Amino acid sequence: MTSPFVARHIGPDPDEQTQMLKAIGYGSVDELMDAAIPSSIRFTGSLGLPAGISEEETIAELRAIAGRNVVATPMIGLGYYNTVTPAVIKRNVLENPAWYTAYTPYQPEISQGRLEALLNFQTMVTDLTGMTTANASMLDEATAVAEAMTLARRSSKSKSSVYAVDADTFPQTLAVLRTRAEPLGIQVVLVDLDKGEQLPEDYFGLHLQYPGASGAVRDHAVLVEAAHAKGALVTVAADLLALTLLRTPGEIGADIAAGTTQRFGVPLGFGGPHAGYLAVRAGLERSLPGRLVGVSKDADGAPAYRLALQTREQHIRREKATSNICTAQVLLAVMASMYAVYHGPQGLRAIASRVHDRALTLAGSLTAAGIELASDTFFDTVTAVVPGRAAGIAAAAAEAGVDLRVVDADRVSISADETTTDAHVATVLAAFGAVPAAPAASAARALARTTEFLTHPVFNTHHSETSMLRYLRKLSDRDYALDRGMIPLGSCTMKLNATTEMEAVTWPEFANIHPFAPKSQTQGYEHLVAQLETWLAEITGYDxxxxxxxxxxxxxxxxxxxxxxxxxxxxxxxxxxxxxxxxxxxxxxxxxxxxxxxxxxxxxxxxxxxxxxxxxxxxxxxxxxxxxxxxxxxxxxxxxxxxxxxxxxxxxxxxxxxxxxxxxxxxxxxxxxxxxxxxxxxxxxxxxxxxxxxxxxxxxxxxxxxxxxxxxxxxxxxxxxxxxxxxxxxxxxSAGILPISWAYIRMMGPEGLTAATATAVLAANYVAARLREHYPVLYAGEHGLVAHECILDVRPITKATGVTVDDVAKRLIDYGFHAPTMSFPVAGTLMVEPTESEDLAELDRFIAAMIAIKGEIDRVASGEWAKDDNPLANAPHTASAVTADEWNHPYSRSVAGFPEGVDRTAKYWPPVRRIDGAYGDRNLVCSCPSPEAFED
Structure with missing residues (x-):
């Protein structure tokens, strides 16, 4: 017996599946799958997975697994810190399907809300780092730093293959750097600057950690100057919260800044997901990997956001691409940007000051107890020198519920964060045999920030919860996500993300675990990961x-x-x-x-x-x-x-x-x-x-x-x-989101997972069969069947009428749909993947829209509508366009805004008209424009 969840996940019910099978000429799903999948690869057994269970049983099992994790107070640092996710952001972004079910904003007209949030992110990063341009976003700090290394290599004038790295770099970053360097012939050379080690004779790039892994804050200006004299580029991995108080990488002449935005309201999640960042000085923006949000203009000349050209460079340049980054951490970047919007510059500075004050109290109290510090210049992390006592001190703190970082046998590191209290400080001091004393004087004043940041109105407006709530709602209303309707994208499956699957992500037992916590505290996570890896191995047939x-x-x-x-x-x-x-x-x-x-x-x-x-x-x-x-x-x-x-x-x-x-x-x-x-x-x-x-x-x-x-x-x-x-x-x-996939497999069970595959193939073939007479289906396998997606060929239409694949995609917006994948893998085509989650009514709504659009194309072909003035060429139509005082088009306002089949009571209106991508590429603007730009 299958789990009741299976019927919740799979859209078409048995009667609907029968109708769909009839349309494509098969008597059963089994008959369809026998015809579609080559017998040479067919798996005829049953997956060795536990039987599917109900949603309630799944939550109970997850509660038991979560209960095996210990939520301690992590003061381990190394780029991961406890933070407070403002409740208005947690509820209205992280837990809101309007944000988490949206697709990559390749259709910018229906993505203006998240594109604005990402532009805020880029502005936040550039302001705090003192750089010119930032992307949105990277995967984590380590991969961001690795991308910075390869960016430096292709942009440096030096012919050296040596990349010099500060020994006070986070160890996990160093590990990823070495992984990425070796296949490319890059030699990573570690330099202990504290011990006076000299930089190599020649090197193409220099990596500096700011503050260092030890917590030390150093003046790197001389090193930057020396690197530039060698033709090398300098990357500074900088803590954004520290940069509200400390001089920026840009001020000392760094070429690249990289890091993480995790401590801006994004839960620890046992290591992720977190939005990394990468920012560059002027002159390097065209070499920036990853996604870059830019400002262009729409058909009316109004400012509009879109992704810049290099966002898709892998598809354009392929083996000559400079990066393989495809996914960004958009949801987490949105959270981090909204954290900055909500707190504003004064709020961020106040949080940073509290963190620094806690560290000063730790330093002053340890010094008063006769304990040596590794550095007297720091932001949030203090490293104590305790010969032979490090493990014992950490054990004593752990016994009291606080995790410290054991650097080696003689050094213990303590990192304060937004959640650190006086009680936490007292607990740590007790583990050292010390008591609270007067704070140390801040030795970092010589490196204090003197420049303003986050001066744009968006960071100085939404500080009340009412204002923030409405701002988030306004942005989400501009977007099209799965909570509105079908996103029929081929290549990038957009199926149901069930609420029960999502529920555990924000539980403290999963959300508030440091990735470097002692293994005794992470047994729940280790169990879940091991189970999920075993299930995935069984599903795929690997070992x-x-x-x-x-x-x-x-x-x-x-x-x-x-x-x-x-x-x-x-x-x-x-x-x-x-x-x-x-x-x-x-x-x-x-x-x-x-x-x-x-x-x-x-x-x-x-x-x-x-x-x-x-x-x-x-x-x-x-x-x-x-x-x-x-x-x-x-x-x-x-x-x-x-x-x-x-x-x-x-x-x-x-x-x-x-x-x-x-x-x-x-x-x-x-x-x-x-x-x-x-x-x-x-x-x-x-x-x-x-x-x-x-x-x-x-x-x-x-x-x-x-x-x-x-x-x-x-x-x-x-x-x-x-x-x-x-x-x-x-x-x-990104362990923090693994409970989602765990829950999906647990609820579906082997029969449910198999049924999902069959229904996805059924849906794709149903769409192909219904649309084949209107749009050629480009490829098919044996028996004329496709797999889980089909390619509709628009090229003959374009040749005959001038109507392009872009016109069809944008016109679908007027019908209330996200477009299928455009021009991949074949230029001038639409790749459609309906998934198993869409019911027959929604599939038929999409099919009807595509047939109606073909009817509109025929009216262009007949000459009834001009090739340059018709509902497709002018799509999408905004509410402003349809209600304008003047209407000089050969088709009616009703045809423009309420085409056939559109529910007038639930109409989605795009906020902008068609966007001029080429203009945005020629005029790269990647930070928040002034409000006056929109008034113009």
């Missing part, structure tokens, strides 16, 4: 899984590094060619380059399948150097290719490994297992197949799953000694 990668792109990199490590262990380090089909997602090629591989493209045939003859030729040509092939299955074209098992065998015969990109795993679960049909490694997008919400473009989790022979090469704990190839800052990556 081992790591959830450390905090995005699909990082999962790709981790998988390719595992392949690299495997070949090297066998004395075959020369194997460095990675075969990639021409249809592949852009991150595949970028990831291969980052893993030190050479990309060789394999052609696709006219049906969209991998060209096996070209594959044979490429394998033969590169046989001795073949490292791997990266394929997406079902294919990027949305087809179950019949020869996938043959492909795997051919690559293995030549000594290579097979990487199956798990982007489309939601079309396989319960029916085929990559680890059993020939693949060696896959990454899995938990934010697609396993229901972690997109959050406007992130968080994402990209676990990597491997066969037994690759297990030893999986990423490991960045704080553990050894060469583990850590790809993110925390051992379990």
């Amino acid at each position: 081992a899984v790591s959830v450390q990668p905090n995005a699909g792109s990082q999962g790709e990199l981790a998988g390719l590094l595992a392949i690299r490590g495997y070949h090297r262990s066998r004395g075959e380090a020369h194997r460095d060619v990675c075969l990639i089909p021409s249809s592949a997602h852009g991150t595949n090629a970028a990831s291969a380059v980052m893993a030190g591989m050479r990309v060789v493209v394999v052609a696709c045939d006219a049906d969209g399948n991998i060209d096996m003859a070209d594959l044979d030729a490429k394998i033969e040509k590169h046989r001795d150097a073949l490292s791997a092939i990266m394929v997406t299955y079902p294919s990027t074209h949305g087809v179950y290719e019949t020869l996938i098992a043959d492909l795997c065998a051919k690559v293995h015969e030549a000594g290579g490994q097979v990487y199956v990109d798990g982007a489309n795993l939601n079309a396989l679960v319960g029916y085929a297992r990559p680890g059993k049909f020939g693949a060696d490694v896959s990454h899995l997008n938990l934010h697609k197949t396993f229901c972690i919400p997109h959050g406007g473009g992130g968080p994402g989790v990209g676990p990597v799953a491997v066969g037994a022979h690759l297990a030893e090469f999986l990423p490991g704990d960045p704080l553990e000694p050894g060469d583990h190839h850590a790809v993110s800052a925390a051992a379990h990556g």
Whole structure:
């Protein structure tokens, strides 16, 4: 018997499924799946997973798991701090589906709310760091710093391969830097500046931590000047809260600033998800990786936000891309930006001052007790020198509920944060055998900030809860998310994110755990992670899984590094060619380059399948150097290719490994297992197949799953000694959102997961069958079937009428829909993925809209409407446009604003008209414009 949740998750009920099957000519779901999936890869057993349980039972189990975690007072630091998430932000952003179910803002006209929030984020970062341009956002501090290193290398005038790193850098950051440097031929050289060690003779970049891991605050101006004299670029990993009191990286001439915004109201979550940041000085903005929000203008000339060109650089430049970053941490960046909006500059400075005062009290009291400090210049972290006593002191503090950081046998580090109280300070002092005494004088005054920050009105307006609540509502009302209707995107699954799945994320037992807490306090998390990894291994047919990668792109990199490590262990380090089909997602090629591989493209045939003859030729040509092939299955074209098992065998015969990109795993679960049909490694997008919400473009989790022979090469704990190839800052990556996927699998059970796959395939084929006579379906597999998505070809329409894929996408907004994926993987097409969560009424509403739009196209084709003045060319239509005093178009206002099938009582109005992307790329504006810009 299946769990009652299955019927909640799957949209079409049995009667609706029968209607859908009839439309595509099949008598049952089983018959459809037998025809769709090649028998050579078909899994006919039952997944070895526990039976699905109810929502109430799932919450009870999660409560028991959470109860095994110990919520102590973390004063460990190292870039992770307790913080207070303002309740108005927790309820109205983190727990609000209007924010967490939104898609990446590639359709900017219906994303103006989250784009404004991200522009606030960029402005916050640039103001605090003293830089010119920031992106929105990075995955965590460690990966942000790694991106800064590669940015410095491609922008530096130095020909050196040496990257100099301050020894007082966070250890987890250093681990990720080393992982990213080695395949690229970068030599990371650690320099202990406190001991007077000299910088290398030549280096292309210098990394400085500010404040350092020890808490020390240093004047780096001389080092920056020396680095510039060598032609090197300088990155400062800076604490944003400290920068409300301390001189900015920009003021000392740094080229890049990187770090995390976690302590701006984002819970610890055992390591994530948290929004990292990356900011650059003028002149480097065009090299900035990741997503960048810019200001452009719409068809009326009004300011409007959109993503800048380099946001999608992997898709444009592929193996020449400078980064594989695809997911950002948008939801968390929104939270951090709203924390700054809510508190404003005075509030942030007050919080920072309280934190610093606590640290001064600790320092003064320890000094009064005769205890030496490693540095007398600090912001929030004090390191005490206690020869031979470090472990004992930390144990005494832990016994009283406070976690400290043991640096080594002789040093203990204590970090204050927003939640630190006088009682916490007294507890820590008691562990040292000290008592509260007069605070130390602040020795950091010489480095005090003298410049203003966050002067824009948005940071000085919404300080009451009433104002903040209304601001958040205003922004969310501008956006289209799953709480409004279907988001039929191919390639990026947008299925139900059930409330029960989301519920545990904000429980203190999950939210308030430091990633470096003692293992005795994290048994609940360790149990949940181990269970989830075991379930994912069973579902995929692999032998081992790591959830450390905090995005699909990082999962790709981790998988390719595992392949690299495997070949090297066998004395075959020369194997460095990675075969990639021409249809592949852009991150595949970028990831291969980052893993030190050479990309060789394999052609696709006219049906969209991998060209096996070209594959044979490429394998033969590169046989001795073949490292791997990266394929997406079902294919990027949305087809179950019949020869996938043959492909795997051919690559293995030549000594290579097979990487199956798990982007489309939601079309396989319960029916085929990559680890059993020939693949060696896959990454899995938990934010697609396993229901972690997109959050406007992130968080994402990209676990990597491997066969037994690759297990030893999986990423490991960045704080553990050894060469583990850590790809993110925390051992379990974005652990704070893993309860979502755990709950989904637990409630669905093996039968429910299998049914979800079948229903997704049914829905895609239903849409394809209903629309095929109006729009050609570009690719199909055997029996004319697609997998979980279908590609509608708009190119013949464009050739005949001038109506473009953009016109169709924007017109769908007027009908109350988010557009499908545009021009990927084929330019001039729409890729549609309905998912298993949409019921028949919503599927039919979308189909009706697409048919109605084809009818409008026919009126353009007939000459009834001019090619440059019709509802498609002018879409989307705003309320202002439709109610304007003048109306000079050949179609009615009603056709413009209330086309056929639109519910007049629940109409979504886009806040802006079509946005001029090219203008925004030519005129890059990436921080909050003045209010006067909108008045104009």
